[in-house]
Amino acid sequence: MAPASSRPRDLPAIIPAIVASIAATVLGAGLGELVAALISPSASPFAVIGGGMIDIAPAWAKDLAISLFGTADKTALLVGIAVLLLAVAGAAGVVERRRPPWGRVILAAIGVIGALVSLARPDAALLSPVPSLVAGVAAAVVAGLLIGRLRPAAVAPEASTGPTRRGVLALSGVAVLAGALAAAGSVALSSGARAVSAVRAALRLPTPTTTTAVPATADLGIDGLSPVITPSSDFYRIDTALVVPQIDPATWSLRVHGLVEQEIVLRWDDLVALPQKETVATLVCVSNEVGGDLIGNARWLGVPIRDVLARAKPTAEADMVLSHSVDGFTASSPLEALTDDRDALLAIGMNGEPLPLAHGFPVRMVVPGLYGYVSATKWVSELEVTRYDRAEGYWTSRGWSERGPVKLQSRIDVPRAGARVAAGDAVIAGVAWQTHVGVAGVEVQIDDGAWQPARLASAISTDTWVQWSLPWTATSGSHTVRCRAISTTGETQTPNRALPAPDGATGWDEITISVA
Structure with missing residues (x-):
């Protein structure tokens, strides 16, 4: 610890050090996002940390977030992460000013933590840790350079002048601007998102073999009353993906395995070649409070899940299907709910168009009668036929009920x-x-x-x-x-x-x- 008498001389440099460390962190975060956009959008440092926080959050925290922020829960989480990151960066600036190089160690450690979390994600790839490491190293290096310009004041106060501190503040402003430009560049360079959006726009859905009619008398025509069919743009979105997966139908596949007589793999062309059914179904989130709006009704086009499961032939001991999303989410659905007479679909269309990217493009599950957390898997990639005493879904492992039938x-x-x-x-x-x-x-x-x-x-x-x-x-x-x-x-x-x-x-x- 420095002598108490030295602290007053140290104070004038503390604020520039805090600003410099925050600016360096902004620059590092921007560079990390830019690198992620170039190599793997799902490895975005913010998305990685946010996804990790969602994964470890208890059920009550998820419920509280949705009750407070509704469908803006992801935005609130990202803002919270940013605020926390800047607070840690400010503290690291103080530490670096007084006890170098420990402030830089803190900033670099944040990048290492992000890299480790990225490796633990279900969609981890070889290069997934790179964006977080770039962010941490860049923040540490720039913070060290900027705060180092303030250090002579602790040895010989007369050697430090106002212009030195002003120079650090000016350079900090440049770092913030560079970080903002890098973040903007990451958005501009998200070529994968643009490419998949273009594929979706050009996609033509197959003609359904059966459809569900909507009688004119289904709509009472009252101003302010929820429309019978919810527009896709107004349909609620609750899921665990901070970065919407970008999946080209040409690369998509669905594996059906587990307690089945015949494991099968369906690709996009296989799925659209099967008889398609268009139905109308209401989906509701289990987090919907009394009087809440986490519910919507839409036209869905897709293949009955029972037809796909019939090809795989589940064994007599199976009683559950664990559906997997490419983002790591899983849902445990009763096998009987996917094989009875309800219109449980592997949906490819919503309200006459291909699924919106944020609602599961190219393929998601729609299962009437069950809350979404045990049925409505977006970006679905696997159907694992299993048993309730052998596996559990993402939210059931966090304390939510096993089967989730929708209540009156x-x-x-x-x-x-x-x-x-x-x-x-x-x-x-x-x-x-x-x-x-x-x-x-x-x-x-x-x-x-x-x-x-x-x-x-x-x-x-x-x-x-x-x-x-x-x-x-x-x-x-x-x-x-x-x-x-x-x-x-x-x-x-x-x-x-x-x-x-x-x-x-x-x-x-x-x-x-x-x-x-």
């Missing part, structure tokens, strides 16, 4: 919670679902009055949500509105509130509105 739920869309409504004729409307079971009715309660039956739109099938509405003569004052659904099996939606973990939220959606 309903939601109020109109009016919005907290809205001000004009007195007189009004409408209360929303959607209800229990996929692969179906909804037979919805009831609405205003304040503490009697439950009133709502009007249901025509259901597309038991695998989709259904719109509902109730006319209402709104009177002045504050009102509480609740809804509950009734399934086709006679079950009434429970009022008991439960959080999403470990197997889906329960309770009635309830809003408070003000009538003028």
